[in-house]
Amino acid sequence: MMNVAHAPLLTAIVTVIALLVYYWTGYRVGQMRGKHGIKAPAVTGNMEFECAYRVQVNMLEQLIVFLPLLWLSNAYFMVWPYLTGALGLVWIIGRIMYAIGYVQDPAKRSMGFIISLLATLGLLITTIYGIANAWMAVSA
Amino acid sequence: MMNVAHAPLLTAIVTVIALLVYYWTGYRVGQMRGKHGIKAPAVTGNMEFECAYRVQVNMLEQLIVFLPLLWLSNAYFMVWPYLTGALGLVWIIGRIMYAIGYVQDPAKRSMGFIISLLATLGLLITTIYGIANAWMAVSA
Amino acid sequence: MMNVAHAPLLTAIVTVIALLVYYWTGYRVGQMRGKHGIKAPAVTGNMEFECAYRVQVNMLEQLIVFLPLLWLSNAYFMVWPYLTGALGLVWIIGRIMYAIGYVQDPAKRSMGFIISLLATLGLLITTIYGIANAWMAVSA
Numbered sequence: 001m002m003n004v005a006h007a008p009l010l011t012a013i014v015t016v017i018a019l020l021v022y023y024w025t026g027y028r029v030g031q032m033r034g035k036h037g038i039k040a041p042a043v044t045g046n047m048e049f050e051c052a053y054r055v056q057v058n059m060l061e062q063l064i065v066f067l068p069l070l071w072l073s074n075a076y077f078m079v080w081p082y083l084t085g086a087l088g089l090v091w092i093i094g095r096i097m098y099a100i101g102y103v104q105d106p107a108k109r110s111m112g113f114i115i116s117l118l119a120t121l122g123l124l125i126t127t128i129y130g131i132a133n134a135w136m137a138v139s140a
Numbered sequence: 141m142m143n144v145a146h147a148p149l150l151t152a153i154v155t156v157i158a159l160l161v162y163y164w165t166g167y168r169v170g171q172m173r174g175k176h177g178i179k180a181p182a183v184t185g186n187m188e189f190e191c192a193y194r195v196q197v198n199m200l201e202q203l204i205v206f207l208p209l210l211w212l213s214n215a216y217f218m219v220w221p222y223l224t225g226a227l228g229l230v231w232i233i234g235r236i237m238y239a240i241g242y243v244q245d246p247a248k249r250s251m252g253f254i255i256s257l258l259a260t261l262g263l264l265i266t267t268i269y270g271i272a273n274a275w276m277a278v279s280a
Numbered sequence: 281m282m283n284v285a286h287a288p289l290l291t292a293i294v295t296v297i298a299l300l301v302y303y304w305t306g307y308r309v310g311q312m313r314g315k316h317g318i319k320a321p322a323v324t325g326n327m328e329f330e331c332a333y334r335v336q337v338n339m340l341e342q343l344i345v346f347l348p349l350l351w352l353s354n355a356y357f358m359v360w361p362y363l364t365g366a367l368g369l370v371w372i373i374g375r376i377m378y379a380i381g382y383v384q385d386p387a388k389r390s391m392g393f394i395i396s397l398l399a400t401l402g403l404l405i406t407t408i409y410g411i412a413n414a415w416m417a418v419s420a
Contacts, residue, residue, distance in 0.1 A: 005418035010409050012352055016404070019345045026341065040386040041327070041334040047181070054181040056341070059167065061196070063344050065159045072152055106180040124156070127252050131152050138145035187321070194321040200401040201306065201336070204343050205299045212292055264296070271292050278285035 002082075010085030011074040015067065018092050022063060025056040025099055051106060055099045062116060065083035066091055069123040076130025083126060150225030151214040153209045155207065158232050165196040165239055191246060202256060206231055209263040216270025223266060232257035238277060290365030291354040295347065298372050305336040305379055317354055322340060331386060335379045342396060349403040363406060371399035379419025 006119050032038070036046040043053055066088075073084040094116030101108035169192050172178070176186040185194055206228075213224040238252030312318070316326040323333055345367075353364040365395050378392030 003418065006415070009411055009415050009418070011406075013351065013355065015165065015348055016407060016411070019348060019356060040382075040389070041330040043334075050181040054183075060341060060344055061200060064200055064207075067344075067348055068155055068159060068207060072155065102180075109180070117268060125154075127156060131149055131156070135146070135149050138143065138149070190321040194323075201340060204340055204347075205302060208295055208299060208347060212295065216292065243318075249320070267292075267296060271289055271296070275286070275289050278283065278289070 004081050007081035007085065008074055008080065009032055011070060013089065014085050014088035014092065015070065018063065018066065018088070018095070021092055021099075022056075022059050025052075025059050028052045028099075029056050030104075031115060048103065051103045054106075055102045057125045058098070059095055060069070062095070062120070066116075066120055066123070069127050073123045073126040073130060076134050077126040078130065084123070085128070087119045090122075091116045094119060144221050147221035147225065148214055150222065151210060151228065154225050154228035154232065155210065158203065158206065158228070158235070160233055161232055161239075162196075162199050165192070165199050168195045168239075168243075188243065191243045194246075195242045198238070199235055202235070202260070206256075206260055206263070209260065209267050213263045213266040213270060216274050217266035218270065218273070224263070227259045227262045227266070230262075231256045234259060234264050283311035284361050287361035287365065288354055290362065291350060291368065294365050294372065295350065295367035297374070298343065298346065298368070301375055301379075302336075302339050305332070305339050308332045308379075308383075309336050316338055328383065331383045334386075335382045338378070339375055342375070346396075346400055346403070349400060349405070349407050353403045353410060354407040356414050358410065358413070364403070367399045367402045367406070370402075371396045374399060 029049070032046070032049040032052040033040070036049050038045050038049050044050060070084065070088050073087070077084055094112045094114070096112070097115060098109050098112030101110075101112055169189070172186070172189040172192040173180070176189050178185050178189050184190060210224060210228050213227070217224055233251045234254070234256030236252070237255060238249050241248035241250075241252055309329070312326070312329040312332040313320070316329050318325050319327050324330060350364065350368050350371075353367070357364060374392045374394070376392070377395060378389050381388035381390075381392055396407030
């Protein structure tokens with residue numbers, strides 16, 4: 001059975017999975033470099049390569065927001081301890097959909113983008129709610 | 141009244157504000173994509189778009205340094221517990237000035253850049269001081 | 281004499297050093313901007329500048345994975361408390377080799393890349409091992 005002490009471990013597991021998915025997006029960039037003969041330091045010259053590269057860059061841009069909110073939510077949001085990890089999993093699913101859609105056609109990246117954006121918004125709300133509660137608790 | 145238990149909450153609030161400012165820089169990139177018809181995966185082709193994009197990239201480059209130093213300073217610097225959060229707020233102000241200045245004219249980005257750099261330097265000093273103090277405490 | 285309480289401080293020191301090395305890669309980009317007259321927002325136009333820029337971008341791409349794994353390993357891996365900090369130092373050495381090699385010749389970046397990748401893999405293993413152990417401990 002799981003208990004409340006598992007919640008931060010779920011957050012840690014979600015973090016590791018998110019970083020592995022990010023590594024996969026970077027691995028695909030390296031593959032496309034080889035396939036299309038794009039020599040470093042160039043990052044342009046072939047559409048398929050550029051899409052793979054944008055997927056990696058965009059995931060980096062989102063990770064810098066996602067990871068701090070994930071751990072702030074983990075630290076401060078106590079109402080449903082598993083919600084933080086669940087939102088993190090939704091974020092990962094959205095990122096994988098974004099990555100697969102983008103290389104098929106840049107116009108197909110929207111759905112995954114929106115799913116991970118909503119998960120980030122969820123973590124923003126749980127974080128703000130948690131901080132507000134903690135503020136009132138230490139002010140009392 | 142605020143007490144010492146509010147200090148980490150101020151750090152958390154500063155983190156959330158910094159991430160929201162970062163989202164705003166990313167939102168402007170999307171706006172400029174639409175305004176100037178820059179289709180993904182392209183990231184060049186219009187000066188105004190490129191400036192907005194560089195603002196977002198530069199904030200990402202700074203966030204990866206700022207957030208770890210902010211939380212290390214929060215954890216280890218105990219002399220004035222509110223200084224960490226205050227330096228974080230100065231950093232955010234510098235970043236907003238940088239973002240607004242850059243899109244007016246790339247040459248106008250210096251002031252905001254220097255302000256946030258000084259705030260980062262402040263956090264580096266409080267972090268090193270805090271770690272040195274903690275090292276002596278556990279060595280004693 | 282060092283004791284177990286020094287281990288998280290070593291992790292903090294490794295973090296500060298890694299961020300300083302990252303700042304150095306960014307400083308070199310600014311230098312190359314001046315030397316070759318590459319005006320912002322441009323990020324192309326000279327091979328030496330582009331190599332310096334790719335070094336900074338690549339370190340950012342690796343930091344977003346390295347720092348979370350470093351601190352997860354620090355939090356959960358208890359078998360040899362100093363291993364986390366030691367792997368972090370190896371990662372930094374690999375990054376410095378990568379930075380120096382890349383600007384000499386992009387083909388020379390492989391060795392440093394592989395060293396820091398192996399250090400990241402080490403942190404991934406210690407993190408997963410630590411989380412698995414903690415999971416069993418709280419499930420018992």
